[in-house]
Amino acid sequence: MLPKTGMTLHDGLTGRYDAAAYAAVIAAALHGELGSTHRALKTIRRWTGAGERTAVNWLAANNGPSGPHLVMLAHHSDAVLKAFLVMAAREQVVVDLDLVHARAELAAAVAAIDRLLATDKVAGSHH
Secondary structure (H helix, E strand, C coil): EEEEEECCCCCCCCCEECCCHHHHHHHHHHHHCCCCCHHHHHHHHHHHCCCCCHHHHHHHCCCCCHHHHHHHHHCCCCHHHHHHHHHCCCCHHHHHHHHHHHHHHHHHHHHHHHHHHHHHHHHHCHH
8 A cells, every 4th residue: 555645556466566656656756845836837848858748747646757757756755666666565765765865964963063153163153
């Protein structure tokens, strides 16, 4: 079952994937990251080179992107990349990506604190 959608993508009995669920998951990822505006459509087209009708269909979950377009979407969109990894039952990779991202944010916060402390010392303020 996919998080936040309640959909099962893979049929364990036949080994087939549900194309409608795939399209819905990708659409949800795109909406979550880009919204539903015309700007979102333009961004998707710029990322993939897809035509307007194709991008509209992806956003509407009428169908999902094919392999090359999915690669381009995942290249530009963390939400699509994570959705793909979850669909591929690679949740641990998503956790690993989130940990790397959190570590980078923490390192940036520590660097900002160090800059503020250095500025405070240069100014001669002691608290």
